[in-house]
Structure formats: C-alpha cells, structure tokens
Amino acid sequence: MKKLLYPETIVWSELAKRPVKDLQELEPTIRSIFKLVQEQGDEALYQLAEKYDGKRPDALLATPEELAAAENEVSAELKAAILQAYSNIQLFHLQQAEQMPVVETMPGVNCWRKSVAIEKVGLYIPGGTAPLFSTLLMLGIPAKIAGCKQIVLCTPPSKEGTIHPAIRYTAALLGIETIVKAGGAQAVAAMAFGTESVPAVSKIFGPGNQYVTMAKQMVTQLGVAIDMPAGPSEVLVMADETADPAFVAADLLSQAEHGPDSQVVLLSTSETIVDQVIAEIEKQLQELPREAVAAQALDNSMAIVLEDAQQMLDYSNLYAPEHLILAIKDLQTIANGVVNAGSVFLGNYTPEAAGDYASGTNHTLPTNGYARAYSGVSLDSFVKKITFQHITTEGLQNIGRTIEVMAEAEGLQAHKNAVSIRLKKL
C-alpha cells in the first residue's frame, strides 16, 4: 500500500483515476459467440458449456428435482443465514415502492405515474470458486417485489455440469423457475436474443468476468437494457484517530480479496492511524486463504494523509467510491456531505460486509467513478415509471391556449391543431 502525505489538490484528479481497461479486443470473440447463439440456439449453449465450463450438461435448464434437492445439500446454518438476509433485503427494498399521488397541475389537468414491472428480466450469476448466492438475493428480491413476470437466471455449470447448491437453494427460495446452465458471453447472448429454452429478456443484471461485462455493453447497442456499466470493486475508508486500525485493515482486506484489480483507498487525517492500519493489514493478510489476490490488490492501493475531515470528504466526492466507510468522529456531518458514492457505511461497527450480505441495502453498486451519475440496483431498476394523464373538457379549456402558442412557436402546426380541433367542439 502506497502512502502519500498531504498531496496537493492539483494532483487529486490524477490520483483518483482508475486504471483504464480496454475490453474492445474481446469484441470479435464475443461477436462470434453472439452469432453462434443466434444461429444455433440451445445447441450453441451446449457446445459452449462443453468448451468453456468443461462438460456438456445433460440438460440446459435445471430441473425441479435439482432445485428441490438443494434443500438437503445446504447446511441448516447457511439456510438460516440466507433466510435472515432475505428478510432484511426484502424489508429495505419494499420501502422503495413509490407512492406518488395524482397531481392536478391545473384544474381539470390530472397527471400521475405508476411503477410497472419490467416483464422479462435476466439475472447473471457467476460460477467458479465463489458461488455468489448473495448476488442472486440482491437481484432476485427486488425483481420479485417489482412483480417481474419472467425471471431468467443464467449461471455457468461446474465441471460436473451442476449448479452450486447454495445458488439452487436461493433460486428455489425466490421461486425462479428458469435456471439456465450457461455462463459467459453466451449466457448474455441467450438472454438478449432468446433460444428454444431461454426466453429473450428486456434487461440483464449481474456481475461477471470481462466477457460478460463486454457482452452486456454490446447488447445495449441492440436495445437490451443492463443494470449498469461494470468495473472492479472498490472501497474508500475515511479514518481519523477514533477509528480502530484493526477494523479498518479488515475492511480494506475484505475489498482487496475480491480480485487483483480491486481498488482500495484509505484516507486519514492521522499518519499514525495509517501506519497502524498498514501494520494490521500485514498481520491479517497472512491468515487469508486469498492472500495472494489481496496482496496484489494492495500493491495498487493508496493510503493518503490529508489535512482534515473536509479534505477527506472532498477527495472522496472526487473519487466517487463504490463503497464508502466512515470511521470518523463526526459521522453525520460528513455523511450529509457525501455527493458521489454507491453506498455509505457509518461508524466503527458497520463493516462493508454487512451491506454485501445481509443488512438490507443492495450490493450491486456503481464502481469506477460511475457513482457520479449512476445509482446502485434497487426496486427502481426492475420497474418502468409510466406517466399518465387525463384532461377534462374544462382542463383543456384551461391549458389549451398555452399548448397552441408553444406548438406554433416551435413550428409544429399539427400539434397545435390537435388542441384547436378539440377546443372548437366545446
């Protein structure tokens, strides 16, 4: 971890830059996968599972028996934990439902809007060593609350052609019926274009490797929506002398273990704290199974000593972290000043891991500075907000002239006429 003391504000922008990763070179491979899936449908998914995941699955879709079997393959303790997380996430996302009243903007002119579920959504859950059933909760619960009619789950099969029990258990809990053993760009293609077994969806959610990330970007050009652009996960911790160095180190490491490209930033007003955190990191790092991964991420990471809390806030807002942990004295003032961040964790006993798994907030968040313009996944991500209006004859008499004058000024006579022809009848 690089230590920087009081860098001048003029270099902050440079410091806050993420490494640029150009995924363009993947485009030809992904295009050929798209073509294969469009032309051969299910058969392409079988072939590509054999090629990339190690085995041609017996069937593309998980059977009800496979789902039901998970009940006995997951430990009672894990099931209880998943149920608790489910409950908390559901509670928080239920509150995101909009209750907008009808607004009578002028007498007789009534406008309102209504959240309507996106009918068909696709969830991508990576496989591999870490079975991200937590991400399935984060995407599946708001999809269910929204009322999405068709939820397609794609996840790559293991070398044995199976899906991890915890993912099957969670999918069953959510009542997801269409579970496709497909990963990578081919899974994105299947959800975007549809195959015999996989219904095409309108929006695709979820994390993945570079191929998945690039494939998702590519389908947006074809009219399929995605949750948000992706990038390596990241955390920024603000720590003053009230922070506990061991806690801060643990939080930084929990981010660093995600991958060698994870971004980890420590801001502090105290060089002592920084030194203590760095010492703690070295101690805790040795005990981690993913030590090598975390060490690589830490090599690219920075601890920055700044003048005061305001400077930490300014730097954080410039950086726009995905996760922001406030291990500082004046929590509320700084929290109120946060302008750019995905999710904020206040105080010494609020580790990022809580939001990653179980507190209730969503963990699918904007990285890579996207927090400047994007929100994390929420109930909003699974609905469209459709506006409605009803105008009475009295209302049209009130608003008609305004419309006519504006339409005429924009040179759109037919727009004006749509009002005039009605006013004449009154």
Added chain:
Amino acid sequence: MKKLLYPETIVWSELAKRPVKDLQELEPTIRSIFKLVQEQGDEALYQLAEKYDGKRPDALLATPEELAAAENEVSAELKAAILQAYSNIQLFHLQQAEQMPVVETMPGVNCWRKSVAIEKVGLYIPGGTAPLFSTLLMLGIPAKIAGCKQIVLCTPPSKEGTIHPAIRYTAALLGIETIVKAGGAQAVAAMAFGTESVPAVSKIFGPGNQYVTMAKQMVTQLGVAIDMPAGPSEVLVMADETADPAFVAADLLSQAEHGPDSQVVLLSTSETIVDQVIAEIEKQLQELPREAVAAQALDNSMAIVLEDAQQMLDYSNLYAPEHLILAIKDLQTIANGVVNAGSVFLGNYTPEAAGDYASGTNHTLPTNGYARAYSGVSLDSFVKKITFQHITTEGLQNIGRTIEVMAEAEGLQAHKNAVSIRLKKL
C-alpha cells in the same frame, strides 16, 4: 396509412417491429470529431460550428446580454405560455422527490437512502427550424429541482451565429448560465471531455440528429451516462366507436409531422372508425405546413382493426409505444392493464400535445420499444440514490453471525473476518 383487418396474433411481433437503422457507419466521422475536440478544445468547436452551422461564432458561450435580450424578443403571449408550462411541469416533477424512511431491518441495523443530485449535467437542445424550448423545460426543470450544481446547455447556433430567442428566454428562466453555441457530435464531445470553456459533465440528456444519437451512445462506453437510447418518435392510438375520428386524425398527424421516420399506429375495434380517421387525415393533412413530412411518415404507418379492447391492449403492450392515447370507452380498465408505454393519454380531450408541452409530465420518453425496460426522463434521471447504513454494537451482534456464515460459504474469508474481528471486541 396501411389498413390491416384482424391480423392473426402470430404475425403481431413482426408487425410491431420498427425499421432498424444502423448508425455504425457514422462512427468513424464521430470518432474524428471526438479526437478534434479532445485535442483542440474550444478551437475545434469554433471550426466545427463554421463547418456545420454556417458561421464561426464570435464567442462560444452566450453572454448575459444575449440572455437578457431575449426578454424583449419573445412575445408576451409565448412568455406567458412558457411560464404556465413551467409551473405545471415543476408541480408534477416536485412530487417525484423520494421520501424514503430509515428502515431498521433488524434491531440496531438502520438502512436508508437519499437522493443526491448529479453534480454536472449536460443538456442538448437541437436547433434548426424547430427551436425546441419545450425540451429545454423538460430537462432543465427536473435538473433544477434535483439541485444539479452545473448545468451545461449546448445548442447549435444559427447561420448568423445566434441562438433562438425562445431558447435563450427559457434558459434564462431556468437560470442556466453555461450556454454553448455548439451542436452535433462536437457538442456531445465537449460535454463528455470538457474544453477550456465547456465543463465536462457526468450525464448528457436530450434529443438530436443521428450524429448526436450515435455520439451519445459512444460516450456511454467512456463512462458518461445518457438519458436513454433514442429512436424516432411514435404514437399508438386505441380508438373504439366512442372516439372522435377528427381528434384521432389530429393526434396521429401531430406525431407524423415530427419526421418522415415517425411511427404512427392506430388500433381500433371498428373498421368504420378507421375509415373515418383515414378520411379525416387526408382532409387535415392538406392544411399542414409540414404536409410532406407527415405524408411520408403516414406511408409507413398502420391502422389495425382488432377483435376487442383486450386485443388492442395486448398489441399495445407488445409494441411498447412511446405515447399511448386511449380514445375508448373503458378508460380505467385498459389504463390499468398498460404494461409497456412511455406516457399514456386518457380520453378524448387529452391530446398527446398536452404532454408534449404543458400538462406537467415529461416528454422525453423511451421510443423504439425501449419502453419495455426504460422510463421517461423524470426527477430520478437527475439524481443518484445513495444508500446509507449505520449498525450499532447491538445490531452487529444481531446480524454478525448471518454475515459470517454467508461470507464463509462464498469463500470470502476476509469478509467474514471484518465481522469477526469486531464481534471479538464486544
């Protein structure tokens, strides 16, 4: 207008398809414009204004004097209309502010979210024959309500190097200070990358020609957000025997006059109504200044006679129109069944033009079937919803084990440790 009688449902998908327009061929030109703007900044904007708009402007930014002058260049009647529309749009968008409570998902685990304005946004307003000051209202008002700190307005200058008075008047009303005389892909580039005079923004809004549309798509790959993907404007009208054929014709024409590629669809349960509407269109069309444009759009348009209201609803939901007008008897039932649409207009005295200008709803809406997954512009479009959480020591004791078990099951030991190390201290 093509008339179709009772098409079988099997062909509906094909009927509902929009013509595909591939903008890829514009990419090299736009890339070279991007490069020029990145390398030469303001000077590139001067050169490109001269090349594409006809005159090198005296200054890139509109002066306070130019803004103030608009007050006397716009008629009192138009000013009053703009003020009325402003008031209605503001009233409706103010109600979109979220009031989400703090949710205590478990004792001591408190989660909430807060809407925070995107700091820097860019609004693109096309110039040309129709000065779209109405679009400036639709984008500027929610940006103001959200509290965006920096609002950049780009609009192409006229051949005389000026900006239309109604646009200047509206910009002044909104208190927008940075008004750039730049159009096309170069305006998008300036807002994405920044120049000496134009601040870089995080999100770009607004309609435009194919170059603007494609340039907006391209900057999304560079981390700049946009309002939504664009396509030709469209309306679908459902009309039964209670509809007024003259009104329906006027509504269809007001869509058709937008451009030769506008999509206009009429659904009816009555062939008589369809014939009457077509006759009315022919009559009204002749009186329109934009007759040629509208006639071209109508050539590609369809009137479809269907069995009943439910069939009309099903077809409409499949088509996912930007604008949906219900000129039918059973308004509320059908409105409740709308799943895919940008904005819905109920009843014979609610012309689309009302929502285009002044009723209060936003007119920046998803076209091209994007209404299946996208919402129109609203206050939401100008904010990020940041989540926050605070966990007490009691809260961590309640939720800690759940996190530990889930983290361990996902193979993320450092995540678990971030909790364990804290629990040990308690």
